[in-house]
Amino acid sequence: xxxxxxxxxxxxxxxxxxxxxxxxxxxxxxxxxxxxxxxxxxxxxxxxxxxxxxxxxxxxxxxxxxxxxxxxxxxxxxxxxxxxxxx
Numbered sequence: 392x393x394x395x396x397x398x399x400x401x402x403x404x405x406x407x408x409x410x411x412x413x414x415x416x417x418x419x420x421x422x423x424x425x426x427x428x429x430x431x432x433x434x435x436x437x438x439x440x441x442x443x444x445x446x447x448x449x450x451x452x453x454x455x456x457x458x459x460x461x462x463x464x465x466x467x468x469x470x471x472x473x474x475x476x477x478x
Contacts, residue, residue: 411452416449417475418462425466 422432430446433440438461445451446458454474463470 413477415475415477416446416451416454416473417445418473419449421466421472422447425468427466432462432465436461438462444453 422429427435429443430440432438433443436443436458438458442458443462446462459470459473462473466472
């Protein structure tokens with residue numbers, strides 16, 4: 392019998408919770424379709440790359456309206472282009 396590591400168990404729980412998320416950022420798709428890199432978005436918005444990267448990876452628990460507004464302005468898009476709601 393194999394013993395499961397605590398890291399494996401935590402990752403498994405995270406994936407189960409992540410897959411049940413109803414609201415999800417889609418900045419990765421928006422950047423890809425616009426042909427903009429995360430680095431370029433950070434320069435355009437004046438927001439640190441690390442913050443942009445967390446939004447890109449959908450690793451944010453609470454969304455900052457200031458950050459989303461700056462991203463929308465920089466990409467000339469609407470908030471609906473950055474957020475997805477799954478039922």
